Amino acid sequence: MPIDQDEIEKIAALARIRIKDEQLPGVTERLRNILAMMDTLQAADTEGVEPMANPLDAVQPLRADEVTEINRREAFQTIAPAVENGLYLVPKVIE
Amino acid sequence: MQWETVIGLEVHLQLATKSKIFSGSATTFGAEANTQASAVDLAMPGMLPVLNEQAVRYAVMFGLGIGAKIGRRSVFDRKNYFYPDLPKGYQISQFSDPIVGEGSFEIQLEDGSSRTIGITRAHLEEDAGKSLHEDFHDQTGIDLNRAGTPLLEIVSEPDIRSAEEAVAYLKALHSLVTYLEISDGNMAEGSMRCDINISLRPAGSTTLGTRAEIKNVNSFRFVEKAIQYEIERQSDILEDGGQIVQETRLYDADRNETRSMRSKEVANDYRYFPEPDLLPIVLDEDYIEALREALPELPREKRERFITQYELSPYDAGVLSAHRALADYFETTASKAGDAKIAANWVQGELLGRLNRDELEISDCPVPAENLAQLIQRILDNSISGKIAKQVFDAMWSGEGDADSIIEARGLKQVSDSGALEAMVDSVIADNQAQVEQYLAADENKRKKLVGFFVGQVMKLSKGQANPQMVNQLLAKKLV
Amino acid sequence: MHKQTVAQLMRGLRDKQFSSQELTSSLLQRIEQLDGQYNSFLTVSKDQALAMAKAADAQLASGNAGPLTGIPIAHKDVFCTQGVRTSCASRMLDNFIPPYDATVVRQLNEAGTVMLGKTNMDEFAMGSSNESSYYGAVSNPWGSTLVPGGSSGGSAAAIAAGLTPAATGTDTGGSIRQPAAFCGITGLKPTYGRVSRLGMVAYASSLDQAGPMARSAEDCALLLNAMAGHDPLDSTSAARAVPDYCADLNRPLEGLRIGLPKEYFGDGLDSTTAACIESALKELEQQGATLVEVSLAHANLTIPTYYIVAPAEASTNLSRFDGVRYGHRCDAPSDLDDLYTRSREEGFGDEVKLRILVGTYALSAGYYEAYYRKAQQARRLIKDDFMNSFQQVDIIAGPTTPGPAFALGSKNNDPVSMYLEDIYTLAVNLAGLPAMSLPAGLVEGKPVGLQLIGQHFDESRLLNVAHRFQQATNWHNLTPDSITGADL
Numbered sequence A: 001m002p003i004d005q006d007e008i009e010k011i012a013a014l015a016r017i018r019i020k021d022e023q024l025p026g027v028t029e030r031l032r033n034i035l036a037m038m039d040t041l042q043a044a045d046t047e048g049v050e051p052m053a054n055p056l057d058a059v060q061p062l063r064a065d066e067v068t069e070i071n072r073r074e075a076f077q078t079i080a081p082a083v084e085n086g087l088y089l090v091p092k093v094i095e
Numbered sequence B: 001m002q003w004e005t006v007i008g009l010e011v012h013l014q015l016a017t018k019s020k021i022f023s024g025s026a027t028t029f030g031a032e033a034n035t036q037a038s039a040v041d042l043a044m045p046g047m048l049p050v051l052n053e054q055a056v057r058y059a060v061m062f063g064l065g066i067g068a069k070i071g072r073r074s075v076f077d078r079k080n081y082f083y084p085d086l087p088k089g090y091q092i093s094q095f096s097d098p099i100v101g102e103g104s105f106e107i108q109l110e111d112g113s114s115r116t117i118g119i120t121r122a123h124l125e126e127d128a129g130k131s132l133h134e135d136f137h138d139q140t141g142i143d144l145n146r147a148g149t150p151l152l153e154i155v156s157e158p159d160i161r162s163a164e165e166a167v168a169y170l171k172a173l174h175s176l177v178t179y180l181e182i183s184d185g186n187m188a189e190g191s192m193r194c195d196i197n198i199s200l201r202p203a204g205s206t207t208l209g210t211r212a213e214i215k216n217v218n219s220f221r222f223v224e225k226a227i228q229y230e231i232e233r234q235s236d237i238l239e240d241g242g243q244i245v246q247e248t249r250l251y252d253a254d255r256n257e258t259r260s261m262r263s264k265e266v267a268n269d270y271r272y273f274p275e276p277d278l279l280p281i282v283l284d285e286d287y288i289e290a291l292r293e294a295l296p297e298l299p300r301e302k303r304e305r306f307i308t309q310y311e312l313s314p315y316d317a318g319v320l321s322a323h324r325a326l327a328d329y330f331e332t333t334a335s336k337a338g339d340a341k342i343a344a345n346w347v348q349g350e351l352l353g354r355l356n357r358d359e360l361e362i363s364d365c366p367v368p369a370e371n372l373a374q375l376i377q378r379i380l381d382n383s384i385s386g387k388i389a390k391q392v393f394d395a396m397w398s399g400e401g402d403a404d405s406i407i408e409a410r411g412l413k414q415v416s417d418s419g420a421l422e423a424m425v426d427s428v429i430a431d432n433q434a435q436v437e438q439y440l441a442a443d444e445n446k447r448k449k450l451v452g453f454f455v456g457q458v459m460k461l462s463k464g465q466a467n468p469q470m471v472n473q474l475l476a477k478k479l480v
Numbered sequence C: 001m002h003k004q005t006v007a008q009l010m011r012g013l014r015d016k017q018f019s020s021q022e023l024t025s026s027l028l029q030r031i032e033q034l035d036g037q038y039n040s041f042l043t044v045s046k047d048q049a050l051a052m053a054k055a056a057d058a059q060l061a062s063g064n065a066g067p068l069t070g071i072p073i074a075h076k077d078v079f080c081t082q083g084v085r086t087s088c089a090s091r092m093l094d095n096f097i098p099p100y101d102a103t104v105v106r107q108l109n110e111a112g113t114v115m116l117g118k119t120n121m122d123e124f125a126m127g128s129s130n131e132s133s134y135y136g137a138v139s140n141p142w143g144s145t146l147v148p149g150g151s152s153g154g155s156a157a158a159i160a161a162g163l164t165p166a167a168t169g170t171d172t173g174g175s176i177r178q179p180a181a182f183c184g185i186t187g188l189k190p191t192y193g194r195v196s197r198l199g200m201v202a203y204a205s206s207l208d209q210a211g212p213m214a215r216s217a218e219d220c221a222l223l224l225n226a227m228a229g230h231d232p233l234d235s236t237s238a239a240r241a242v243p244d245y246c247a248d249l250n251r252p253l254e255g256l257r258i259g260l261p262k263e264y265f266g267d268g269l270d271s272t273t274a275a276c277i278e279s280a281l282k283e284l285e286q287q288g289a290t291l292v293e294v295s296l297a298h299a300n301l302t303i304p305t306y307y308i309v310a311p312a313e314a315s316t317n318l319s320r321f322d323g324v325r326y327g328h329r330c331d332a333p334s335d336l337d338d339l340y341t342r343s344r345e346e347g348f349g350d351e352v353k354l355r356i357l358v359g360t361y362a363l364s365a366g367y368y369e370a371y372y373r374k375a376q377q378a379r380r381l382i383k384d385d386f387m388n389s390f391q392q393v394d395i396i397a398g399p400t401t402p403g404p405a406f407a408l409g410s411k412n413n414d415p416v417s418m419y420l421e422d423i424y425t426l427a428v429n430l431a432g433l434p435a436m437s438l439p440a441g442l443v444e445g446k447p448v449g450l451q452l453i454g455q456h457f458d459e460s461r462l463l464n465v466a467h468r469f470q471q472a473t474n475w476h477n478l479t480p481d482s483i484t485g486a487d488l
Helices: A005-014 A021-043 A073-078 B053-065 B163-179 B220-239 B285-293 B299-310 B314-321 B324-337 B340-357 B369-380 B386-397 B403-410 B418-431 B433-441 B444-461 B468-478 C006-014 C020-038 C046-062 C103-110 C153-160 C177-183 C217-227 C271-286 C299-320 C336-347 C350-363 C369-389 C415-420 C426-431 C459-472
Strands: A087-091 B003-014 B077-080 B090-093 B103-108 B114-126 B130-132 B139-143 B150-156 B192-202 B212-217 B247-252 B257-260 C041-044 C072-076 C114-119 C166-170 C186-189 C210-214 C257-261 C290-294 C395-399 C435-443 C446-453
Touching: A005 A021, A005 C350, A021 C299, A021 C350, A021 C369, A021 C415, A087 C336, B003 B163, B003 B220, B053 B114, B053 B150, B053 B163, B053 B285, B077 C299, B090 B114, B103 B163, B114 B163, B163 B192, B163 B220, B163 B299, B163 B324, B192 B220, B212 B220, B220 B247, B220 B257, B299 B314, B299 B324, B299 B340, B314 B324, B314 B340, B324 B340, B324 B369, B340 B369, B340 B386, B369 B386, B369 B403, B386 B403, B418 B433, B418 B444, B418 B468, B433 B444, B444 B468, C006 C020, C006 C217, C020 C041, C020 C046, C020 C072, C020 C114, C020 C153, C041 C153, C046 C114, C072 C103, C072 C153, C103 C114, C103 C166, C103 C217, C114 C153, C153 C166, C153 C177, C153 C210, C166 C217, C177 C186, C177 C435, C177 C446, C186 C217, C186 C459, C210 C217, C217 C435, C217 C459, C257 C271, C271 C290, C271 C395, C271 C435, C271 C446, C271 C459, C299 C350, C299 C369, C299 C415, C299 C426, C350 C369, C369 C426, C395 C459, C435 C459, C446 C459
Parallel strands: B212 B247, C072 C114, C072 C166, C257 C290, C257 C395
Antiparallel strands: A087 B139, B003 B150, B003 B192, B077 B090, B103 B114, B114 B150, B130 B139, B192 B212, B247 B257, C041 C114, C166 C210, C186 C210, C186 C435, C395 C446, C435 C446
């Protein structure tokens, strides 16, 4: 079943992407084409195949528990859009 | 109707690593905002996580401590959601293959009974930063020092049936993790935070009712109160024929109530999938066995050993084994003093009493175990009486030195010299003839009471240092 | 000077024919004069370049120089460069000046290369034509109406235009090889994990790999020597020794078995392109290699698999761009949601948004099993096909792309037809294999790329085959007639 606009809006909300109303038909069509292409995978027989997340099937290396970072707040906050007293600012979060 | 409470707890335990789980930033509590947030913690473009081996070790130790199955191959997943204290827009957690599988442990209840609570799983994840809502003129300030601190999320089965059990479970958990030294367990600093899943069902029913989740409760007392409040709230709704809404609630300690978190109204779809920047953690048998062998004696084992080795009551053994440092203190005192029962009494009575009064931890105790042991030895060798010992203990508490030097300096050594005591007894008898006559006229029963007067006078004369046993013997001999 | 390979420039520097400062200045001047027509550079870091060249000259004079000391290079704008804007060709990072270097950049700096600037690309490396750049398309030096390919289109065009002898690129589904093919240069995508991803802005973490782009296989070997290596700060980086990639370049090809996947020579392939590839293969055969037909039976799963895995990973990799700590933030957000959605709405271009939506959908509740998990299974089947083929052959060869560079604007409105451009390159990333593209002929004056695919960590063999081919042919030395700048 092709994706409908409601579903696209739901996905867009999850991804915090706004689609303007006038763009919605175009986006819907593109998405439908892509999803139709993706759906061709459904025909593949993957029964019993172990999913592969990493092409080398490697295992996780471990880092020694050592403090290696120094305070670079100033360098990092120079490029921040809104800071005050060393804190990053966002519009009021209500809980 | 009779309702049964069903509770499952999710505990977020900060692991006591020096650096963060995926970066080399320090985890020290209380640093100035964002001074412990590295490029990785801030999710700067191109930054990648590398796993801290100590976090893995601690998680496995916990698993071994609850007899759980250790995941030979566990996987990190991304849990996707947007929130300002979550810099990457996803939390690295474990979803389908956690590092610790099913296990269980036993909790002790106040009536002396015990219950086994199942642990569903425990998994590694990273902590989020903190949002500060005050003082920023309608803005929220974000501090990411805490972002990336390693957490072990410990998920219990819905096996808990009351607030008391929930608290007992948390205390047992606290005891276990501090024994293992994998967390400082400091609840005030957020090292142990608890989400409570709670529902009611008609007594005897086996299906689960609709649950509410109370987020982020951070003290034993609040857990107890939040559960009590929630039981009331839910049973009121159910009694009125209403339905419980499955939702996330917050416990407000100031008002002692839970309330719905309306900000989470958008249904979450976390889109878990394996974190492609990390690879599966693969643990071999040797690694796990080496950790198993290195495990310290755990609270339950210690409690049982205290019962058999020191002949303590199960209750006393429970109190003394609840904290590893206290247990060590007790054992040092007992072995140096040579009498475990007296040591147990002193540790549980005077010592714990004073620690509580002064709000001190055992690690801050001003009286070393060796000094308490010396004090007990002086009681045992009759150098001082129990009453004097309390004075000496007070003096040790205020830092005046060890028992012997205080006894010496204050001249508190008990008088056991029979010549000196005899002289005192004689003088008391001579000075109190009226009482002597009264005593002599009394029958056997009354005499037992009246003799106390003479003992008291002798003690007064000796400034409390007369050996009471000898005084009694001398009086019995002379009052004829 | 601007047509020379890295190897030739190294000799020139060593023999004091010119200094690094002279070389660097001449290229900076060419960029200034010529890049207006190509738009291949987003940032030219002139002052730093001259300072680095000066330092390189001092090192060359003192005799402590490494092989690459003083060699100018450009970096794709996906690599973070300390103090130099790193935009990923996105409005989102238009103002982003990283306080750190990517490991690749650091290693090349340490090797003494001189950074000329940062090259244009598809926004966040998502594209096959370089048309999704916030800063405008790049035109192919072989024809101003042609795309240079993507996503490393700026790097490829800059080399083809003689603005830099070499550049870095990244390849998630063909982003080094396809622009290399379209621009008539040589590019190598190493084995996944061979080159650190730290400081490289992520598109799809399990597919991304950085590699060199240059005028010859020998140059790629020289650059890979400096780029490859284990990075303890990248968990997916391979802890494995780095061989000298120049050591085996001249090894004879006798006995080499080359697999030709029948699926790569089928209907979709342009016939004149096919003819170029076949004559290139004949050259290799003449040098003693044997051609063997192999089958990659699951090749038909490649496109859907890739276009599930890559957008899924990308959709969450790009969540960090939220307007809070760096990058674009919308004006006067009314609330938190407005901050997120408007910053992202304004900061991301259409193709990026589209891929975020596709990826979010593929991971969302109810679809994860059908899409993402299924794609991870198909991915193993695709890799296993290669592994089975490598039982019979040493390397695999075929076309890099179905045809030569297409016209700017010709595929903009049909993402699926654009995605088909990558049909021969995607599987390599899914399987984590190393692969190269090298010039193998011209079709109507447009370059055609021969793709060589190797076994995991067998970059040396690929470079060896490519080098032998280039010793016997002249395709890699051709330059577009459009190059007009004087050799300064």
